Amino acid sequence: MTVRFTPPYPQPHATRSSLLKRFLRGWNSWIHVLFDKSYTMKMGEMHLPALSFYIANEPPLVRRILETDAEIFPKHAFLHDLLDPLIGNSVFSSNGQDWHDQRAMVNPAFSHTALKRVFPMMAAAVDDLLATMRALDLSQPVAIDPLATHVAADVIFRTMFSRKLDADGAREIFDAFHEYQKQAQRHSMLRLYRLPGLGYQGRARRAARRIHAVFAGIVAARYAATHERGEDILQSLIDARHPQTGAAFTEREVMEQISTIFLAGHETEASAITWALYLLARDPALQDAIRAEAGDTPLTYDSLKGLTVTRNVFRETLRLYPPLSFLVRSVTCPVDMRDKHLEPGAMLVVSPWLVQRNRDNFPEPHGFDPDRFDDPAQAQACRHAYLPFGKGPRVCIGAGFAQQEALLTLAGIVASFDLATIPGDDPEPISRLTLRAGNGVRLRLTRR
Numbered sequence: 001m002t003v004r005f006t007p008p009y010p011q012p013h014a015t016r017s018s019l020l021k022r023f024l025r026g027w028n029s030w031i032h033v034l035f036d037k038s039y040t041m042k043m044g045e046m047h048l049p050a051l052s053f054y055i056a057n058e059p060p061l062v063r064r065i066l067e068t069d070a071e072i073f074p075k076h077a078f079l080h081d082l083l084d085p086l087i088g089n090s091v092f093s094s095n096g097q098d099w100h101d102q103r104a105m106v107n108p109a110f111s112h113t114a115l116k117r118v119f120p121m122m123a124a125a126v127d128d129l130l131a132t133m134r135a136l137d138l139s140q141p142v143a144i145d146p147l148a149t150h151v152a153a154d155v156i157f158r159t160m161f162s163r164k165l166d167a168d169g170a171r172e173i174f175d176a177f178h179e180y181q182k183q184a185q186r187h188s189m190l191r192l193y194r195l196p197g198l199g200y201q202g203r204a205r206r207a208a209r210r211i212h213a214v215f216a217g218i219v220a221a222r223y224a225a226t227h228e229r230g231e232d233i234l235q236s237l238i239d240a241r242h243p244q245t246g247a248a249f250t251e252r253e254v255m256e257q258i259s260t261i262f263l264a265g266h267e268t269e270a271s272a273i274t275w276a277l278y279l280l281a282r283d284p285a286l287q288d289a290i291r292a293e294a295g296d297t298p299l300t301y302d303s304l305k306g307l308t309v310t311r312n313v314f315r316e317t318l319r320l321y322p323p324l325s326f327l328v329r330s331v332t333c334p335v336d337m338r339d340k341h342l343e344p345g346a347m348l349v350v351s352p353w354l355v356q357r358n359r360d361n362f363p364e365p366h367g368f369d370p371d372r373f374d375d376p377a378q379a380q381a382c383r384h385a386y387l388p389f390g391k392g393p394r395v396c397i398g399a400g401f402a403q404q405e406a407l408l409t410l411a412g413i414v415a416s417f418d419l420a421t422i423p424g425d426d427p428e429p430i431s432r433l434t435l436r437a438g439n440g441v442r443l444r445l446t447r448r
Contacts (some may be wrong), residue, residue, distance in 0.1 A: 003367025004283055007320060008426050009357075012036045019048075026189055028182075029438065030326060031353055031431040039357055039365075043338045049194045051078065054331075054342055055349045057358055059384045061337060062350050065329055067392035073329040074099075075394075076347050081191070082184055082433065085201070085208040087263060088256035104243045106257055109236035112159060113401045119301045121158040122405050125151055126412045128164070133417065134447065141422055141442040148273040148409075149174040149266065155405055156265035160233040160258060161218050169214045176210035177267060181432040183207060212259065219258055223251045233261060268323035269402050271434050273409055274441050275321040276314055278427060279368055280410070281419035281443045286313060286370070294411040307407050312370035314406045318388035320368060322352035325431045327390060352387050353431065361385035420444040 013035040017025060025032045038044060042058035056065055065073045074095035083093055091102040112118070129151040136142055150170035157165035165173075187200035222234055229235055237254050241247065249257065280287055289309045299307075329348040334341070342348070357365040361381045362372065372378045389396035396402075413419070422444060427437030 003364045003369040004286075006367045007279060007282070009320075009366055009429055010034070012038060022046075022048075023189060023193055027186060029185075029430040029432065031429065031435075034354070038354060040359065043340060045340060048192045050192050052343075052346045053349055054337065054340060054346060055351060055354070056337065057351065057354050058338075059355070059361070062355060062387065062391070063384070064337075065348055065350055066327070066387070066390060066394070070392045070394065072332050072335075073348055074332065076328045076330040078188070078347060079328050082188055085184075085205040086180060086211065087260040088252070090253075090256040090260040092260045092264065101243055102257075105240040105249065106237065108240065109233045109257075109261075110397055112231075112233045112236060113398060115400055115404050116301050118155075118159055118401065119404070122155050122408050123299070125154040125158060125164075126408050128154065129409070130412055130416050132167075133413070133445065136445070138445050138447065141425070142445050144277050144441040144443055145270070145274050145437065146171065146174045148277070149177075149270040151409055152269040152273065152405070153262075153266040155269075156262055157215075159265070160261060161215065162230050162232045163218075165214075173211055173214055173266075176207045178436075180204050180207035180211065181434070181436070185432040211262075212255065215258065215262070216255065219255055220251065223254060234258065264396065265398060265401070267434050269405055271323040271436055272314065272317055272321070272402070273406060274437065275435075276317040276406065276410055277413065277419060277443065278421070278437075278441045279317055279320075280313065280414060281421045283368075284418070284420075287414050287419060290411055290414045294415055299408060299411060304404060304407050307411060308374075309370065310407050310411050311403065312373045314403060314410065315373050315386075316368060316370040319356045319362070319386060320366075321429060321435050322356060322388040323434045324388075324390075325353035325435050326351045327387075350387070353435070355385050355387060358385070416448055418446040418448060420446070 010029070010032050016035050016037075017033060022033050038055070041055075043061060044055040044057070046053040046055070056062060075093060080093045087093060089098070091099065091106050094102055129147065132150070133142070133147065150165070150167070153170055153173050154165040157163065183200045183204035187197055187204055190197055190200065219234065222228065222230065223238055234254070237249060237257050240249055280290070286309065290307075290313070293307055293309050295303075327350045329350070331342045331344055331346040331348055333344055336342070355361060359365050362378060362385065373382055389399040420443060422442055425442055427441045428439050430436055430438035
């Protein structure tokens with residue numbers, strides 16, 4: 001197998017970092033703490049002043065943690081602390097019976113994400129994005145991250161609220177979420193080392209309020225209305241009832257669920273689309289292949305099935321740059337894994353970043369090769385060592401939604417523009433809540 005090229009990733013350190021260097025390297029990005037052995041070990045461990053981490057990379061361990069024994073490895077309180085200002089106690093962060101009850105209440109809302117039903121909304125959002133891009137000054141490099149955020153947030157906005165997201169709202173979400181990630185990351189590092197918080201949690205809360213302000217008024221107005229109804233996710237959450245008590249979500253609880261769906265539905269997608277466009281910009285032949293399979297007529301819901309190249313590019317993007325690079329779980333009872341004994345309270349980490357870049361799972365794991373998804377020799381790895389959406393009962397319910405949105409967006413942009421990278425301007429992956437380019441992704445665009 002020959003990969004097309006090897007895109008940027010932080011070169012791992014030769015040996016494990018000292019406690020101080022681990023703190024300094026993790027201040028901005030989790031993946032910058034990793035060292036050579038991290039990418040080949042089956043199970044590793046790391047001990048910090050406030051918490052012990054165990055990192056499970058071996059596929060059978062991953063299946064045990066996320067699938068077969070998922071009930072005894074719930075989401076860790078560390079995750080709740082990291083996300084509480086943004087999403088509160090919602091279906092993403094809750095555990096146990098509370099999670100089961102919330103999931104039962106929110107499940108009907110996801111009927112509004114049925115792929116055929118949302119296709120026109122997605123297509124309209126992509127058309128608006130392309131109009132915005134055509135109006136840009138293309139003699140200058142184009143910042144891709146805000147554009148990807150706008151289209152992803154617009155799609156989920158239309159699905160949740162039956163309305164478009166304007167440019168000011170999109171820019172506020174992009175800026176505020178970038179700020180939230182930075183402040184929450186630093187708050188977490190200080191907590192892990194039992195150091196004073198230095199106000200980072202407060203700054204994260206202020207950034208979260210900026211995000212909420214973009215849609216809080218919509219939620220409040222609809223929640224208070226007795227006669228105005230919608231046919232969307234928001235209305236389904238307002239109408240939801242607890243499976244035992246029959247109680248409705250309070251307005252605050254609706255906001256928490258909306259915030260969760262908004263985070264999961266736009267930020268991870270924006271990350272993936274940004275990285276996919278960067279990878280495509282490095283490969284003009286792949287751009288031509290995508291144009292050839294998409295054809296010259298507008299895409300339809302049925303025609304998406306034929307976008308094999310586009311789909312494989314998106315899959316390979318998620319393998320190399322999984323938006324959620326670390327999935328954290330809690331040890332709730334004494335348990336042995338390989339040669340390690342884990343006590344309750346410890347953190348178990350399953351890292352899509354590491355599992356998907358382990359050479360025992362994928363040949364030439366750091367290389368970009370969309371064709372690997374059609375390679376019979378890699379079929380088992382694609383089933384068991386590929387987990388950008390998680391696995392088991394907590395698997396992302398929006399995986400199909402994300403893929404359809406990506407196909408439409410990538411095919412639409414490549415049909416309208418030639419993409420090219422800028423020599424010397426390489427993005428640096430930074431892993432916080434999601435995986436983004438710390439210095440942004442800028443490309444040259446030429447109208448076709």
